[in-house]
Structure formats: C-alpha cells, structure tokens
Amino acid sequence: MAAPETEDDRRRLEAIGRLGVLDRAGDPGLTALARVGSYVTGAASVGVHILDDHLQHRVAGENAPLGNHPREDSLCRLVVEGEQRIICRDATLEPLFAYSSFVHPPAPLRFYASVPLRTAAGDVIGTLCAWDEQPREISEEQVARFEDLAEQVVSQIELKRIAADLGHAASHDPLTGAVNRLVLSDRLAQAFARQLRSQGDVLVAVADVDGFKGVNDTHGHDAGDLVLQEVVRRLLGATRVQDTVARLGGDEFAVVAEALPGTVSVPDLARRLELALDWPYEVDGRVLDVGVTVGVAVTEAGDDVRSALARADRAMYARKRERATTRRSGTR
Structure with missing residues (x-):
C-alpha cells in the first residue's frame, strides 16, 4: 500500500x-x-x-x-x-x-x-x-x-x-556558511598543538576579493553576497575535509591546512586555491570585474593566531602587488 x-x-x-x-x-x-x-x-x-x-x-x-x-x-x-x-x-x-x-x-x-x-x-x-x-x-x-x-x-x-x-x-558566518573568526582561532590553536607533537607544517592562507566594492556599488549588495558565497564554495571545493575555511570579515577569508613535512607546500596550496578562485564570477549572466588574491604562509615556532594570520596577510598583499605589476606590464 x-x-x-x-x-x-x-x-x-x-x-x-x-x-x-x-x-x-x-x-x-x-x-x-x-x-x-x-x-x-x-x-x-x-x-x-x-x-x-x-x-x-x-x-x-x-x-x-x-x-x-x-x-x-x-x-x-x-x-x-x-x-x-x-x-x-x-x-x-x-x-x-x-x-x-x-x-x-x-x-x-x-x-x-x-x-x-x-x-x-x-x-x-x-x-x-x-x-x-x-x-x-x-x-x-x-x-x-x-x-x-x-x-x-x-x-x-x-x-x-x-x-x-x-x-x-x-560558529558559522550566516551568509557564506564558512566558520567564523572565533572557530578559526580555535582550529589554529589546535593545529599549533598538533604541530608540536608531529613536527608537521601548518599552512595559513588569506584570500581577499579584488574589486568587491565596485560590485556592491555597481550591481548592488545582493550581487556582492553572491560573490562571497561563490568564493567560499570554491575554497571548500579546493580544500580537504580536514582543512578549515573561515570568513575573517568583509571580503576576506582564511584557510588553515595541516600537512606532514613535504606533503603540501606553500606554492602547492597557493596554486590550488588560485586555480579554484581565478575563474570569472557571474551574476544574472553578467561577468563581474572581480578577482581573488591569495597569500599563503607557513607558521613558525612561537606563532600565535594573530601572528600567523598577519604573515599570511603580508603574503597576500605581496601577491596583490605582484599581480598588479604583471597587469601593468601587459603579461599574466
């Protein structure tokens, strides 16, 4: 029946x-x-x-x-x-x-x-x-x-x-579903503790959306929200289940990845994230003038959450300057 x-x-x-x-x-x-x-x-x-x-x-x-x-x-x-x-x-x-x-x-x-x-x-x-x-x-x-x-x-x-x-x-950002800064801090602290026991590497990446203000100003905040959600979707797709994807605030995100020495390097993680994030972003069939810049750093002995994020942040801004120089020279 x-x-x-x-x-x-x-x-x-x-x-x-x-x-x-x-x-x-x-x-x-x-x-x-x-x-x-x-x-x-x-x-x-x-x-x-x-x-x-x-x-x-x-x-x-x-x-x-x-x-x-x-x-x-x-x-x-x-x-x-x-x-x-x-x-x-x-x-x-x-x-x-x-x-x-x-x-x-x-x-x-x-x-x-x-x-x-x-x-x-x-x-x-x-x-x-x-x-x-x-x-x-x-x-x-x-x-x-x-x-x-x-x-x-x-x-x-x-x-x-x-x-x-x-x-x-x-524990999660209501817009994107990524974990929030509080959870990120806890996950980093746990990663530091495991690093002391296993001698593995803790890699921290910071990703920043380029041209995000222009999206909000030109296309509205709904379009901006869709871009942020898409960034997180791509970050989750480019990382492992055991990695952490967090929204730091605004248009800035972070990834924490742990690895045994030699298994995942800074260039490896940076390349994987940039490949995932570097495709065009579309809203209602319109390609938006945005990109995402990623900086990755390996934590060092004595790091705390703030210093680890700061090192990745500096790497991200260095990468931003490098990409701007490349664009001005006419090459990719």
Whole structure:
C-alpha cells in the first residue's frame, strides 16, 4: 500500500528533515525514554518510530533492534495517518491489522500500544510504540503516562535540533556558511598543538576579493553576497575535509591546512586555491570585474593566531602587488 500524498505528509516529511532525527539512531536519551516506556506499559519491547514516505525507521528502542521496515507493512502508519493513538489488547484479533506481517505467525505481535509523536507545530512524525507477544491490558493512567513520554521524546528531538542550530549559528558566518573568526582561532590553536607533537607544517592562507566594492556599488549588495558565497564554495571545493575555511570579515577569508613535512607546500596550496578562485564570477549572466588574491604562509615556532594570520596577510598583499605589476606590464 503506497503512502498517501497529502499536505500533512508533505509537512511531516519536511519536519523530519528539519529536525534531523533520522541522523540520531541510537540516541541514548531517546533509548532511555523507550526503557521507561517499557516500565510504564509492562510491554517487553518499545520503539521510537519515525515514518517517512517509504519506511518506518526505528531510531531508538528497548528490547527492539534499530533498523528500517517497509511503511506499508507497519502498524504504526495507521497511528501516523490517523494522528490518533491505538491501544490494542490482542492485535491478532483486530481485522484492522490483518494486512501486516507483524500479526501473523510464527511470532505474532499481540499487545500493541502506539501514540503519536506530535511536534510543537502539530506535525505527527512517528510514534512511541510498545508491543508484546502476550495479550495485555493497560489502564488509562498507564496510557496517559505513555503519552507523557511521547511528549518528552518530541521535546528532546526538538531541543537537540535547537541546540545544534544555535551551535552552528554561533560558529558559522550566516551568509557564506564558512566558520567564523572565533572557530578559526580555535582550529589554529589546535593545529599549533598538533604541530608540536608531529613536527608537521601548518599552512595559513588569506584570500581577499579584488574589486568587491565596485560590485556592491555597481550591481548592488545582493550581487556582492553572491560573490562571497561563490568564493567560499570554491575554497571548500579546493580544500580537504580536514582543512578549515573561515570568513575573517568583509571580503576576506582564511584557510588553515595541516600537512606532514613535504606533503603540501606553500606554492602547492597557493596554486590550488588560485586555480579554484581565478575563474570569472557571474551574476544574472553578467561577468563581474572581480578577482581573488591569495597569500599563503607557513607558521613558525612561537606563532600565535594573530601572528600567523598577519604573515599570511603580508603574503597576500605581496601577491596583490605582484599581480598588479604583471597587469601593468601587459603579461599574466
């Protein structure tokens, strides 16, 4: 049975993606709540289930392995679609569940209690579900406490998403997505510490957009924003996952790269970054009169964050003068 395509489904899928809950399978906090759910209901097994358009994802559980199951065979899809709890003493006697393999031999599920996981915005993203191979009756008080646990499951999911968003906002430039100067300082400090242990090199690059004021003045700040975003996209594409790309402020960016001696040199990094940055920048089909100049330096013993950046900054201005001289002489 295919999942129905409704506005509620669309909102639910968007909520699942926004909350990032599928990336948190095995979350210890959710697992602890599932354990309490087993105690409250007396059921042998409890799961936190998230339902997208194809699968039921068990992201936490007590006496229930994590994993995925086809949505069309899931009992919990009825709870999600109806947005109402289902409490059943013996599911094998309920015609509503006859379609599901869960209620058929060799080990049919009998007791079944499932309540919706409803977000603060009202979207039902899944269920808190308890089950047992033995028939079982539970009181209205137990059901109420089980629903309280479902609210706690959703609260924990939403609070962790908020915490992650706040952490990202505090550490990243909102326009470009590059890390900010505070994070750059921390990454450099960590690199200095590793350098002392490994005797590797720490390379720092500073990149400055040439002609950026003219873009803002001629084409507007939206065009300028697009240029800055494109610079970061290219820097990320030209660096490794373990390298750091940061926005220092305005139209100036920095890269930190660590390497064992002889593996990455100043010319290597400078060439790689300049090749990535030196292509034309276009906005709405118009080629903009901008470029990016890069300066790279190797940190030295006794450097701190400020002195390392200053050395790369001087290299960048030296490169800027060199390129200006080359342009005046008519060669590239």
